[in-house]
Amino acid sequence: MRIRFVLDGYDVEADVKLTDTLFRVLKDRLGVRSVHFGCGEGSCGACIVLVDGKPRYSCLTLAASVDGKKVTTAAGLRVDGELAEIQRAFVEHNAAQCGYCTPGMILVAKALLDQNQNPTDEEIYEALAGNLCRCTGYVPIVEAIKSLARR
């Protein structure tokens, strides 16, 4: 079937199979680099995108279900070519080492700050509970998010 949706600000179309996941369509069909495969079962968060503003595991989302919706990856956060605040904060705080978890982390961070402008450490760790990072030990990621809360 043919699906039409908005991806990082662009109107896109793709022919998808009934059982295709959104992850597969983004990665294989549309060549998107800002989602990564980590587990395929909604545990690691490397595949996370925003669907109509809400964070979702793209590996657990059917492509068919995003027809008519707005999908945002971390690459779609830039405003007028400039890095978004959350991206700048990640850079400033060394919150990415290998970068594999980063696209998912950034989107969940953004979703958290959209809902809660002044999260506690506990609230940040709880929000990120579905995102695994093997490099940073999480602290710089949490610091990056906290730095935006203080402003």
Next chain:
Amino acid sequence: MSIEGDAGFYRPKKLSDAIRLKKILGDKTLVIAGGTLAVQLLNKYLVEPEAIISLEDLPISYVKVAGRRVEIGATTTVASLLKHRDLPQALAEAARSIHGLALREAATVGGNLMAPAPAGDLATALMALDAEVMLRGSRGARAVPLSKFYRGALQYNIRRDELIYAVRVRRVPGFSAFRKFTAYRYSGPTIASVAVGLDLDRRRIRRAAVSVGGLTTHPYRATAAERVLTGREPSRETFEDAAQRVADGVSITHGLYSEAYLRRLVSALFVRAVEKVMS
């Protein structure tokens, strides 16, 4: 009747259409709410559906609280649930325990009822609230107590043409709580969970419900512990006696955790759950 689908993908807008579709399309159909279970089944080659029915457009995402009566639509996500301040305590605690913003946006109450351990935290909490599963099929609607909903591992009291449309608690108990233990502090699968629902005053526990998750495929009611509690005074001694009975009569066969550990764990979780009411 006209329900449009595209290459086998259906997004019915009315519950009656969804039921009819499920009946017509039969066994080779996958029903999807949030997808946390259904899409995993696809990814792991455990199902090969010829049609998929998505429940996302059905008007069964709601939370209705009227006094001590609560009804929650089956496709209500955990994220939506958490927007309500007046949930029964055990349910609120179970919802907050579900890990991460992305999972909360996909996990639904109905899906959680069907999910096998280590998932099913909401089911564990709802079982201690004496919840009923509201089903609708081509022959009409019926309510099944959650404690009678599970017939075996992944076997439910649900007919081929039925869908879960809501879960209902007729009377929220005076006190309820939910405690769970996971592999990591902020994430990881549930190892075990305990939910408690009590009606009590300073002298007597009039009604007690205790449910346990994680030790068996689906949550169970710890009736031995409930018998210890009912009619007794809410003293530390009563609760500690009940704690010893929380895993009674259950055959525990876990590949990762020893039986002794799990029995000890659920006792400890029960004590934590009732901490506030121990006089």
